[in-house]
Amino acid sequence: MKHRSALMMAISEHIKAKGLNQTEAARLFAVSQPRISDLMQGKIGMFSIDTLVAMLAAAGIGIDIRVRTTRVRTSSLPAHQATSKTARRRVAA
Numbered sequence: 001m002k003h004r005s006a007l008m009m010a011i012s013e014h015i016k017a018k019g020l021n022q023t024e025a026a027r028l029f030a031v032s033q034p035r036i037s038d039l040m041q042g043k044i045g046m047f048s049i050d051t052l053v054a055m056l057a058a059a060g061i062g063i064d065i066r067v068r069t070t071r072v073r074t075s076s077l078p079a080h081q082a083t084s085k086t087a088r089r090r091v092a093a
Contacts, residue, residue: 004044007052007063012040014061030058 015025022040026033038046056063
């Protein structure tokens with residue numbers, strides 16, 4: 001949801017910054033006017049990330065996506081995995 005929200009805010013801010021009405025925005029983003037209305041009202045459940053990215057692309061607005069990996073901490077493992085790891089440490093000691 002966080003990513004969809006950020007994309008929706010970027011589109012909404014672009015519309016406001018350009019001073020577009022909903023009909024003009026719909027033309028720019030290649031969607032219908034009711035879709036722009038839904039977006040401006042923050043109806044996040046009505047938009048997929050794919051749709052929002054397509055809207056931005058239609059308007060010539062680029063986005064950057066960064067993918068990164070994180071280390072898995074023992075405390076974030078399910079209880080049965082964390083317990084068995086602890087048990088193995090005790091046996092080895």
